[in-house]
Amino acid sequence: MFALVDCNNFYVSCERVFDASLQGKPVVVLSNNDGCIISRSQEAKDLGIKMGEPYFKRRRWLAEQGVRVFSSNYTLYGDMSGRVMEVLSNFTPELEVYSVDEAFLRLDGFLQQDLLTYSQTIQETIGRGLGIPVCVGIAPSKTLAKMANHLAKKKRQQSGGVWIISTEEEREQALKDVSIGDVWGVGRQYAARLQAAGVQTAWDLTQRSSDWVRQHLGGVVGVRLLKELQGKPCVQTALLQDKKSIACTRSFGKPVQDLTQLQEAVATYATRAAEKLRRQKSAAGAVTVFIHTSRFAPVEQYFRSITLELPVATDSTLELVQLAVDGVKKIFRPDIQYAKAGVILTELVPVQSIQADLFQVPTVVEHKGLMKAVDHINQTWGSGTVVLAAAGGQQEWQMLKGMRSRRFTTHWNDLLWVRC
Structure with missing residues (x-):
């Protein structure tokens, strides 16, 4: 389950x-x-x-x-998400964080428990400890669990935020209650095609043969979805794995035309990406930088990117920022108003598996103490406490966020004050 x-x-x-x-x-x-x-x-x-x-x-x-x-x-949202997932990890040895606000729990060996009580305990624990309301859907496959969660939200007054599909009768009724467009994995175009063929609900799809589904719903992927809806798990739990690439991209609060400001932005994004890289104990072998104009602005459209490879993979902010700043200079055009930029780190390898250069000390070793100290300061006193000069000071290109609430859980100056 x-x-x-x-x-x-x-x-x-x-x-x-x-x-x-x-x-x-x-x-x-x-x-x-x-x-x-x-x-x-x-x-x-x-x-x-x-x-x-x-x-x-x-x-x-x-x-x-x-x-x-x-x-x-x-x-704030990222920190609260981490706290939710930490609480959920206490309820199962196999947890898959699917997105910032949802996760799958593998319940093998839990069948002797009352699943309703188990789900309500999850709701109560997260609600009491974090103040976040959650819905829980339980079923024999991940697709059916998604469907159960959908029904738990749709019929919240009836369900109390919990929906369990554990019998054949419950599975059949759930399939009949969910339209084909609300099935996990069925996109808008496929939904329209299936509806035109007379498939209006998830139940209708399960009444078609595997050959028909293979022809009308993406081949093997469609057949896998059909089996999931039949209660046969095909999508296994993917435990947390290291990312294959790490990106930091942002739109600017106002158009940027100055190279110095563009380099400051790219340096800031490369710094953020490097922090994420060290967090998963990886090093990058290549850096991609891109810049582009707004799709909606009545100006010449311009999109350019460049990928620069490193002779030795590194996790050093110093080296990654330098590479990113050099890259944006090569693709910059002075007559363009840019709306967005980004940095993507690729060719990631574990830090302990770096293929070193015979004639020089890898920067991942040379800068290890400095990067550890910088990360510790920023984690203790808040992100951005210590930054490279290349990231600039005023950062006039920053995103618009005039209505942002305080960062209540991660910045000392934003903590709540309680007066008694």
């Missing part, structure tokens, strides 16, 4: 943990640069606010409706 634990309206829920006045009020959280709505409270959904709506089109209406609006606070 598999359980899928999904945090409800996660970004909004994180904001509500530290601001009780938001309870029961319509709340939305915006994407980078305050672009689109990416998280909505149930009250906001009830007002008809759609996911992905551009904020500038709805700004006045949202104010008139009394909707509280927040810029994205990924530092």
Whole structure:
């Protein structure tokens, strides 16, 4: 059996943990640069606010409706996500973090327990300890667990946020209650194609033969989905693995045309990527840098990228930043207003497996003490406490985030004050 634990309206829920006045009020959280709505409270959904709506089109209406609006606070959300996953790891030896707000739990050996009580204990533990509401779906396969979680949310008053599919009758009823477009792994185009062929629900799909599904739903992938819906697990739990590439990309708060500012941004992104690299104890053998204009601006469209390889893989911020700054200089054009830039670290290898150069000490060894000290300071006093001069000081290109809440759990100056 598999359980899928999904945090409800996660970004909004994180904001509500530290601001009780938001309870029961319509709340939305915006994407980078305050672009689109990416998280909505149930009250906001009830007002008809759609996911992905551009904020500038709805700004006045949202104010008139009394909707509280927040810029994205990924530092807070990432920390709260880590805490949720840490709690969930106490409930199973096999945990797969599927996204920032959901995870699969493998429940082999738990069949003797009352699964309803088990799920309610998860809800109570996370709710009491972190203040984040969650829904739990349990089923014999991961696709059915996703479906059970969908039903737990859709029928929350009836389910209490828990839905269990453990019998053939429960599986059949669940398949009939879920439209084909809401099945995990069925995209919009496939859903339209299946509906045109008379497949309206998940149950309808299970009534088709494997050959028919292979022909109409992506070959082997479609057959695997069919077996999952039949309660035969095909998608195994993928335990946490090191990433094959690490990226840091951001849109600018305003167009950037100056090379120095562009290099500051790229240096900042390379620094963030290097921190993630050291966190998983890896080293990078290549650095890719890209810059481009806005797709929506009435100007010449320009997109360029460059990949620079290292003779010896490294995790040193000093070397990775230097390479990124050199790379952006090679693809920079002075007559362009840039809207976004990014740094991607690839060809990752474990630090202990670096193929060293015969004639020089690898920077991963040479800079080890310095990088450890910098990481310790930034982890203790907050990200960005110690940075390279190449990252600049004013950083006028930073993303728009005028409505961002405080970083309550990761910055000393943002901690809550309690007066008694």
